[in-house]
Amino acid sequence: GAGVSQSPSNKVTEKGKDVELRCDPISGHTALYWYRQSLGQGLEFLIYFQGNSAPDKSGLPSDRFSAERTGGSVSTLTIQRTQQEDSAVYLCASSDTIPSYEQYFGPGTRLTVT
Amino acid sequence: AQSVTQPDIHITVSEGASLELRCNYSYGATPYLFWYVQSPGQGLQLLLKYFSGDTLVQGIKGFEAEFKRSQSSFNLRKPSVHWSDAAEYFCADASNAGGTSYGKLTFGQGTILTVHP
Numbered sequence: 001g002a003g004v005s006q007s008p009s010n011k012v013t014e015k016g017k018d019v020e021l022r023c024d025p026i027s028g029h030t031a032l033y034w035y036r037q038s039l040g041q042g043l044e045f046l047i048y049f050q051g052n053s054a055p056d057k058s059g060l061p062s063d064r065f066s067a068e069r070t071g072g073s074v075s076t077l078t079i080q081r082t083q084q085e086d087s088a089v090y091l092c093a094s095s096d097t098i099p100s101y102e103q104y105f106g107p108g109t110r111l112t113v114t
Numbered sequence: 115a116q117s118v119t120q121p122d123i124h125i126t127v128s129e130g131a132s133l134e135l136r137c138n139y140s141y142g143a144t145p146y147l148f149w150y151v152q153s154p155g156q157g158l159q160l161l162l163k164y165f166s167g168d169t170l171v172q173g174i175k176g177f178e179a180e181f182k183r184s185q186s187s188f189n190l191r192k193p194s195v196h197w198s199d200a201a202e203y204f205c206a207d208a209s210n211a212g213g214t215s216y217g218k219l220t221f222g223q224g225t226i227l228t229v230h231p
Contacts, residue, residue: 004157033218043204043221056216091157101146101165101208101217105157 002026004106006092012112013082021077021109025094032075033095033103034059034067038088046090049075082113116140118207120222127195128230135190135225137205146208147188148219149179153201161203164188175199200229 005024013019025032034046036059045059049069060066064083069075079086089110093103117140127133139145146165150158162173169181179190188205203226206219 031217035219042223043206043219045218045220048216048218050216056218059218093158095217097217102160102163103217103219105150105159107155107157 004092004094004104006090006106006109008109009107010110010112012114015084015113016081018078018080019082019111021079021090021111023075023077023092023094023106025073025075025092026096026104027073029094029096029104030072031095031097031103032069033093034075034077035091035093036088037091037108041088043091046077079111082111084113087111087113116145116207116209116220118205118220118222120203120205120225122225123223124226124228126228126230129197130194133190133192133195133199133227135203135205135227137188137190137222138186139188139205139207140186145188146217147179147181148206148208149173149177149188149190150204150206151175151201152204152224158204161190195227195229197229197231200227202226 007022032049037043047067048056051072052069064080067077089108091108093105095103119138148163149161152158161177164171164181172178202224204224205222208217
């Protein structure tokens with residue numbers, strides 16, 4: 001079946017602009033995670049959704065970052081007033097178990113802030 | 115907070131040689147440990163996981179890993195490496211110091227594997 005998909009695959013934006021990154025999890029997966037992969041920081045957890053609720057937002061680096069999930073499915077990660085340090089690959093993962101110990105990752109969105 | 119250490123940033127082996135990638139975790143309770151592989155431009159693929167029970171776990175693509183509590187290690191091994199194994203490998207831990215574990219992963223810094231023909 002279809003895996004986790006993310007769009008766009010690449011995004012180049014100017015400093016100060018807002019961006020939206022989309023994640024389509026595997027159908028029926030109730031848990032959804034966002035991670036960020038950057039050269040300096042490696043792979044970092046950002047936020048976790050169970051259904052449409054986000055019990056753990058502890059990894060969001062600043063209040064410029066927000067995320068939502070609708071219909072227990074699609075999730076959008078929004079970065080406002082982008083900065084160069086936001087340049088990274090943003091990965092989404094989903095899981096059908098609670099706790100979610102087997103996560104399926106999407107290919108990621110590479111964000112470049114110029 | 116838990117941490118995961120992969121001491122080797124880059125490892126080079128010859129095709130057909132054996133492989134061991136090191137991983138150490140910091141959390142004292144029973145960890146939930148994983149190995150993922152990432153090929154260039156690709157997402158992460160789960161190779162294997164350890165939750166409890168037999169300390170030697172088998173994964174996909176001929177990989178195995180051994181959990182050693184006394185050494186706080188979870189090293190990944192493969193008896194004979196293929197050129198297609200060249201990728202970056204990440205060790206991860208989903209344990210939690212307290213409260214509900216949501217399964218969020220703490221990753222090591224990754225080990226890049228180069229395979230020489």
